[in-house]
Amino acid sequence: MSASTVPTAPRARRRPPASRGRARRFTHVGFVAALPFLAPALAAYIVFVVGPMIESVRLSFFEWSGFQGAPQEFVGLKNYVRIFTQDPVFWTALTNTVIWVVLSLVIPVALGLVMALALNRPLFGRNAFRSLFYIPGVLAPIAIANMWRWMYNPNFGVGVTLAEFFNAPWIADIQWLGDKNIALYSIFAAFVWQIAGTNMVLFLAGLQSVVPEHVEAAKLDGANAWQVFRNVTLPALRPVTVVVVVLTIINSIKVFDLIVGMTGGGPAQSTQVLALWSFTQSFGNHEYGMGNAIATVLLVITLIIVVPYMVWTARQEKNS
């Protein structure tokens, strides 16, 4: 079998020169034909995405207060030097962003997968559970922030109730959002609550692509549950895993609203992240150059993480 298929595959892909020329013409003609349909979206994309992105990078080399009419002074790399060597908050924000991304790739992704596997089985109330876990994903993050801030309130929050219930006063003394060492993780708990259900839905969709015959065949070959999951289910989930991982990285790198709503970056900037610090420098401190330099760093980090991962997964996909 292999002797006959291996040589034929490249031959099948090869086209005679005339045919390749035709294909190019067709592609060209196809592009021209598609242009009127693509144009509005392309124009909007260039105006509202590419343009601001370029403008943001440009502004990172200027000093500007952000006001209409105020002068923009070219300062070269000064803003970058300032954020890396003088800004007392930048490194905290960068560290917190990295912590947030790493935790996001582990906890809500794993939790979403586990919930999807559990709710993919025939189970009483399965749809109700699916809806229940998905609901936080459709709520506005700022509403979630308010709910969790209320729960963490040191005067009447859940800590007070738990302290009374367990007769353990120390629980009431925990400053969920006021303790520099735990505040970031307290907000992260709300993030997990918000996003795990969305991951679950994506994994559930992916699980529909697992061919039951393959599972049956693996079981007949004597594979245990873990081996079936490792060798059949997980490979089938690869495309959806790419989506989940990329979305998680992007969502976690630009996390903003939950932190604004729960701590505003405090106490003492200890829960600050790059996206919020970029906003604060631009809109709070009127340092648009600094703010855009931070945004550019954020863009570079995102590209460094996401692009190689997508290239790698595309190769994996091709090889398999």
Added chain:
Amino acid sequence: MRAGRKSVALVAGAAVVVGLAGCSAGGSADGKTQITWFKLTETAETANEAIAQIVSDFESENPDIDVVVEERAVDAHKDALRTTLGTSGAPDIFFSWAGPGLGGEFIEVGASLDLEKYYEEFGWADRFSEATLETVTQYGQYDGVPYTQRGEALFYNKDLFAKAGVDAVPTTYDELVAAAEKLKAAGITPIQFGGTVNWHVMRLLDSILETKCGSDGYQALVTHEASWADEECVTETFTEFEKWTSEYLNPGFISINNDESSALFYSGEAAMALEGDWFNQVIRDNGMDESTVGLMPFPTGTGRLYGFNENNYISSNSENPDAAAAFLDYLTSEDAQKTFIAAFGSQSVNVNVQAEGGSELDQAWTPIFENATGIYMNNDQNLSLAETTEYWRIQNLVATGELDPADAGSEFQKFLDQQ
């Protein structure tokens, strides 16, 4: 079909033109001149009602002018000003704080119209006190019309003071600390603050700074004439501040906001609140029995009162500056100011309007203002925005025990030196 398309295009085009006309002409459909006023949403609902009444009265007297009031919360208001001033979307009148740090930047970028002409026309120079006029002329021209003159002081719960055995109102800083100690010993939270809005706790830090550094020292520090790293009083300030935040404030203050912490005062769980003269009305609106509330200046020992000014400015690109000036003239007139200070605080910017009547608490402000030898301003108004952000970071590091008070001054000075 083609005719149909043309009709749709015409209707759509007409709609766009009408819409644009409505946006830019500054006039309403009935031929009236329309002026827009961007202002803060007031904390007390009664104050919002008072403003609505003043606007309504003005429109009755000036039937050719419509005043469109757009109110926003503090941060949203700042954002709105940043994004609209200097553009065609700018309001005719905008509210802003008068300090060089918070407000001055709008003037520096040319967003405010020089009102010298209107000061002469309406005789405003005689209407306002010297102190409020200084906030108008401090940038070299006539920027803005005085709106409020705010004082801040300690509100205290008389019942809780009595319960803790605090028999006399503290008149010195040491007596204030002793009172806080007694309250704490009695199981009462001495003073409430909400830490998520950094400016609330900042009031305590500013007041201790005035106490420990004196009025000259305070001014030298906030104008960068003195080094925060070298002045011993700065270390003393942060040391005292750490003591207050660790012992006398409501537990968990750093993770709640000012509204949440103020609820502790209304409910009698906290004995003191460091608030402004607007708080009289807020107390009433929140159902607290104001006869149980007393008032004393923070005992800094310098004689200066903690406070700040707020002004209303006319945008430099306003298309209706005359109508805007007419409204500001009415807003600061004797008639309107009587309505205004009944809901807004204790002092009118109009020198001819004195606080009369009112409750005992309202009247308590008069001697405080009269006896003040000057004003020490909130530091988020003295310092630039970036400096304020860093001042708050250091304040909160000390408040949460993350930074040694002895290092706080040098940490702040390091930031100032890099600016």
